[in-house]
Amino acid sequence: xxxxxxxxxxxxxxxxxxxxxxxxxxxxxxxxxxxxxxxxxxxxxxxxxxxxxxxxxxxxxxxxxxxxxxxxxxxxxxxxxxxxxxxxxxxxxxxxxxxxxxxxxxxxxxxxxxxxxxxxxxxxxxxxxxxxxxxxxxxxxxxxxxxxxxxxxxxxxxxxxxxxxxxxxxxxxxxxxxxxxxxxxxxxxxxxxxxxxxxxxxxxxxxxxxxxxxxxxxxxxxxxxxxxxxxxxxxxxxxxxxxxxxxxxxxxxxxxxxxxxxxxxxxxxxxxxxxxxxxxxxxxxxxxxxxxxxxxxxxxxxxxxxxxxxxxxxxxxxxxxxxxxxxxxxxxxxxxxxxxxxxxxxxxxxxxxxxxxxxxxxxxxxxxxxxxxxxxxxxxxxxxxxxxxxxxxxxxxxxxxxxxxxxxxxxxxxxxxxxxxxxxxxxxxxxxxxxxxxxxxxxxxxxxxxxxxxxxxxxxxxxxxxxxxxxxxxxxxxxxxxxxxxxxxxxxxxxxxxxxxxxx
Numbered sequence: 001x002x003x004x005x006x007x008x009x010x011x012x013x014x015x016x017x018x019x020x021x022x023x024x025x026x027x028x029x030x031x032x033x034x035x036x037x038x039x040x041x042x043x044x045x046x047x048x049x050x051x052x053x054x055x056x057x058x059x060x061x062x063x064x065x066x067x068x069x070x071x072x073x074x075x076x077x078x079x080x081x082x083x084x085x086x087x088x089x090x091x092x093x094x095x096x097x098x099x100x101x102x103x104x105x106x107x108x109x110x111x112x113x114x115x116x117x118x119x120x121x122x123x124x125x126x127x128x129x130x131x132x133x134x135x136x137x138x139x140x141x142x143x144x145x146x147x148x149x150x151x152x153x154x155x156x157x158x159x160x161x162x163x164x165x166x167x168x169x170x171x172x173x174x175x176x177x178x179x180x181x182x183x184x185x186x187x188x189x190x191x192x193x194x195x196x197x198x199x200x201x202x203x204x205x206x207x208x209x210x211x212x213x214x215x216x217x218x219x220x221x222x223x224x225x226x227x228x229x230x231x232x233x234x235x236x237x238x239x240x241x242x243x244x245x246x247x248x249x250x251x252x253x254x255x256x257x258x259x260x261x262x263x264x265x266x267x268x269x270x271x272x273x274x275x276x277x278x279x280x281x282x283x284x285x286x287x288x289x290x291x292x293x294x295x296x297x298x299x300x301x302x303x304x305x306x307x308x309x310x311x312x313x314x315x316x317x318x319x320x321x322x323x324x325x326x327x328x329x330x331x332x333x334x335x336x337x338x339x340x341x342x343x344x345x346x347x348x349x350x351x352x353x354x355x356x357x358x359x360x361x362x363x364x365x366x367x368x369x370x371x372x373x374x375x376x377x378x379x380x381x382x383x384x385x386x387x388x389x390x391x392x393x394x395x396x397x398x399x400x401x402x403x404x405x406x407x408x409x410x411x412x413x414x415x416x417x418x419x420x421x422x423x424x425x426x427x428x429x430x431x432x433x434x435x436x437x438x439x440x441x442x443x444x445x446x447x448x449x450x451x452x453x454x455x456x457x458x459x460x461x462x463x464x465x466x467x468x469x470x471x472x473x474x475x476x477x478x479x480x481x482x483x484x485x486x487x488x489x490x491x492x493x494x495x496x497x498x499x500x501x502x503x504x
Contacts, residue, residue, distance in 0.1 A: 008144045009167040011079040013209060014040050015136050021212040024185065027205075029217040032069045036212070039073060044133035046077020046110075055107050057082035057140050060150060062101065062121075065112030066090045066219035067195050070124040072205065074110045075195075077127070082140035083107070084147045084164075089196035090114045091220075091478055100152055104162055114219065144168040151198055153294035163294045163350050165202075173297050173348050174206045176319050180302050181262065181288060185212040189237045192218040192226065192244070194478070198298030199266045203290065204239050213237075221480065223247040230255045238284070239264040241480040245278045246420060257283025265305075266290045272309035274413035280307070289314040291388055293374060297348040300324065300374075301386050312410035315385040322346040325371065326380050334379075339389045339404065342378040343371040377404055394484060396425030396433050398462045403435060405484075408465065411458045412437060417446030422474050422482045423465060426491040436491050437465035440473055 007013040017026070018040035026036045034042065055061060061078045063085055065071045078085045086104055088097060094116050101109070101118070109121035117123075147164035189208045193200040195217075208215045216235055218225065226244065229235065231252075238244065238260050245263065248256055256263075263284045265275060270289050279287045292299035301324065303316030318324045325333050326340040334340040349372045377389045390404035397403070405423035412421045420440040428434035437451070446454075448468045455464045475486040 007171065009079070009139075009142050010148045010170065010206070011076070011082065011139055011142065013171070014043055014076045014080060015139070017209060017212060018136070021185065024212055025188075025214040026209070027069050027072050027191075027215050027217060029068045029219070034069055034073075039076065040080075040136070041132055041134050042073045042128075043076035043080050044136065045130045046074055046127050047080035048133055049127060049130055050077065050081040050083065050108065053108060055081055055083050057142055058146060059083045059107040060086050060104055062086045062088055062104070062106045062109040062111075062118075064088045064090060064097075064109055064115075064118060064121070065124065066114040067191055067200070067217040068112065068219055069217065070112060070128065071195055072215075072217075074124055074127060075201070078110070079148060080139060082142045084150055085201075086150045087196035087201060088152075089194050089478060091194075100160070103152075103160065104150065142167065144171075149201065151196075151201075151294050161295075165198075165297045165350055169297050169348050169350070170202060170206060171210075172321070173299055173319065174202055175210050176321075177203065177290075177299060177302065178207050178210045180319075181207070181264070183207055183211040183213060183237070187211065187213040187236045187262075188234055189213060189215045190218070190226075190229075190235050190239055191215040192221050193240050193266070198292070198294055199239070199290075202298045203264070203266060223251055227252050227255050230258075230260075234259045236260055237262045237264065239266065241266060242270060242275065242278075243476070243480045245275070245282065249278050249281050250419075253281050254283070260284050261286060263287045264290060270314055271410040271413040272305060272311055272314045274410070275314070276305055276307060276309050279305070289316060291316050291386065295350055295372060296322070296344055296374075297350065299348070300344055303385065311387065312407060313387040313389065315381060315387050317385050319348075322348060324380070324384075324386050326378055326386075336380050336382045339377055339379045341392065342374045342376040342386070342388070344374055345371045394424075396423075396435055398425075398428075398433055398435060399431045401462045403463050405435075408435065408437070408455065408459065408463055411455050412439070412451065414458075415446060415451060415454045417442050417444050417450070420474055422484060422487055424484055424488045424491055426467070426488075428466075434467065435463070435465040436467045436469060438469045438471055438474060438487050438491075440471055445470070 007016045017036040022037035023035050026039045061083045063075045075085045109118045111121040112124045144167045148167040149165045150162050153161050153163050189204055191204050195201045287305040290302045301316035301318045305314050323345050325343050328340050375392045378386050390406045394405050395402050408423045409421050412418050419442040422438045425433040426436045475483040477483050
């Protein structure tokens with residue numbers, strides 16, 4: 001956006017939008033709506049208060065709570081103070097939350113009342129009671145290469161890491177995302193993805209701010225409430241995991257089509273035909289799929305899903321300034337079409353901190369020639385587009401052959417009797433591992449024999465599941481991703497109704 005030359009930090013962006021879009025709605029929840037001028041005025045109150053509490057430029061301040069307007073005010077107050085926002089999800093268990101606080105050693109904790117209070121934390125209600133600061137004051141000097149956010153991640157190794165993201169990285173990346181998505185200032189975005197995660201705070205809130213658009217916040221995900229919001233309010237951009245689209249199609253397929261012009265699916269667990277079919281049923285004219293991880297500021301590639309996909313998996317183009325390659329086990333690049341390890345390099349890659357770092361020391365990025373191993377498996381086409389096949393850790397080896405579960409899942413989702421599915425590996429004395437398909441059935445439950453025939457007609461024999469587990473729903477993580485670990489544990493323990501074993 002042309003006027004971004006005047007915004008070098010996220011705090012400056014907040015003040016910029018207060019000048020360029022003062023009366024346009026910025027954020028709203030069930031109780032409160034603020035325009036950009038009012039949001040900036042309230043954020044200044046928080047910034048002044050933080051200064052009085054001794055918060056300095058570069059200090060870490062935790063923002064802990066559900067998706068509400070008060071959360072956004074607190075976060076932008078931290079940014080206006082020149083400090084670093086450290087979001088922690090409101091549903092994080094107390095013991096895990098304490099571990100994160102010990103790791104991050106924040107100067108202060110700002111929190112709402114949606115969970116157990118952090119001892120010594122400052123409630124959002126206390127901030128709301130402070131005297132307003134209607135006029136902007138001089139912002140503290142903040143280096144654009146210093147961290148705006150620190151998000152925690154365990155995505156690639158299981159060990160919790162603190163990942164810094166600079167103002168410069170975020171403004172560049174998400175203005176490019178805004179351009180790729182053709183976001184308009186009249187858009188209203190659904191904000192149900194937790195703001196404590198990159199998709200929520202960057203891929204939704206920041207993109208909307210960059211466009212001068214509004215975000216309709218929901219504190220948690222409840223399908224029936226989402227349907228009520230879509231019935232009563234104009235939401236033009238839906239954003240979230242595949243779960244929300246499946247739920248909308250099940251509860252009220254016509255509710256999204258009235259106003260929604262764009263759907264963004266932020267998950268690697270995407271079947272192109274299934275997602276396109278859902279979009280048609282929901283009457284959503286445009287679908288974009290995104291791929292990324294915390295260590296890449298949340299985004300690597302995006303791609304528009306055609307109405308009639310010619311592949312099971314969606315193809316995505318790397319963002320400007322991001323390089324992607326697919327390699328074999330030795331690190332040698334593979335030719336187009338051959339699956340292998342996905343590696344990324346470029347300006348958005350951040351090196352995680354260990355321990356409780358002094359974030360004021362700067363980001364200390366890796367060498368520009370270093371590649372970040374995403375631990376995802378993918379393939380490139382002749383045009384450099386990327387398709388994600390699966391996770392390295394999810395690969396199932398059947399009789400010596402590598403099987404990527406998401407390829408099998410994409411085929412199963414084409415069956416009309418399958419509402420949702422996840423494929424995991426189970427132990428097998430003869431073949432090493434066997435494929436187990438955990439299926440949530442649709443209105444007309446299929447038989448195991450029908451599913452076996454469906455997959456066998458489309459994939460080679462070793463990719464056909466040996467067993468089917470029929471479940472009411474798939475276990476999910478707090479970010480609504482399928483918990484494959486929970487499914488593998490259930491399969492390994494032999495619990496649950498396992499049906500239709502077919503020994504090939």
